[in-house]
Amino acid sequence: MKTAVITGTSKGLGLETANHLLNSGWYVLGISRTESPITHPNYLHRFVDVRDSNEINRLFSGLECSVDLLINNAAVFKQAPLSDTSNDEVDALIDIDLKGAITVTKAAMNRITEGGRIIFVNSVAGLHHLENQSVYCAAKHGLTAFAKILGKELRPKKIKVSSIHPGGINTSLWGTHNPYPLGDVTQAIDPKEIVKLIDYIINTPDNVDLSNVEIFPSVEWHS
Numbered sequence: 328m329k330t331a332v333i334t335g336t337s338k339g340l341g342l343e344t345a346n347h348l349l350n351s352g353w354y355v356l357g358i359s360r361t362e363s364p365i366t367h368p369n370y371l372h373r374f375v376d377v378r379d380s381n382e383i384n385r386l387f388s389g390l391e392c393s394v395d396l397l398i399n400n401a402a403v404f405k406q407a408p409l410s411d412t413s414n415d416e417v418d419a420l421i422d423i424d425l426k427g428a429i430t431v432t433k434a435a436m437n438r439i440t441e442g443g444r445i446i447f448v449n450s451v452a453g454l455h456h457l458e459n460q461s462v463y464c465a466a467k468h469g470l471t472a473f474a475k476i477l478g479k480e481l482r483p484k485k486i487k488v489s490s491i492h493p494g495g496i497n498t499s500l501w502g503t504h505n506p507y508p509l510g511d512v513t514q515a516i517d518p519k520e521i522v523k524l525i526d527y528i529i530n531t532p533d534n535v536d537l538s539n540v541e542i543f544p545s546v547e548w549h550s
Contacts, residue, residue, distance in 0.1 A: 330354045330392050334377055335401030337361040339498035343518040377401050377427030387434040394438040399428040400448040409461050417462050424466035439486055447474045447490045454492050455549045489528050494543025514546045
């Protein structure tokens with residue numbers, strides 16, 4: 328049985344992805360700061376903040392199995408001008424969206440098998456320059472560069488690194504506290520479509536490499 332580690336499995340895309348892999352016969356270790364609703368015999372949940380490098384290192388050093396797939400999905404989002412972004416919010420965006428993914432990946436490195444995969448759930452903000460998302464873009468652009476270089480470093484080990492760059496996804500991220508910029512959030516991407524993309528990446532043959540995949544709903548346009 329193959330093992331996947333996914334961050335941010337308490338809700339949204341992480342939850343959808345974990346359920347899909349479990350239904351596909353995987354063993355899944357989920358990591359998040361809050362409880363996950365998943366109840367499955369092949370699911371193990373750990374309450375760990377990706378910002379806590381000591382706990383992340385302890386978690387992976389204590390694993391008794393190898394890791395075939397790592398999905399860095401945990402993230403926070405802030406849509407506001409820099410002048411309306413607090414220092415604490417700046418810290419959270421950089422520490423979770425960028426440093427957290429780096430921390431988890433570094434801790435998992437010695438557990439990932441030859442031929443394994445690392446997937447970063449990034450954002451169109453990691454490829455483009457979006458107004459009122461300056462710090463979020465900074466974190467995601469940094470993650471894009473990190474993943475590209477990591478992919479080169481891991482080629483000799485036959486570990487493939489892919490980044491998915493979605494536009495708006497129809498999850499609880501959007502709401503009255505954080506309205507979807509284009510209005511009707513039901514027009515955003517269904518999380519199941521991203522899960523299909525993840526599944527495709529996982530099952531591509533060894534001679535196929537997917538580095539950056541950009542996907543966004545037709546109501547958006549990024550260029």
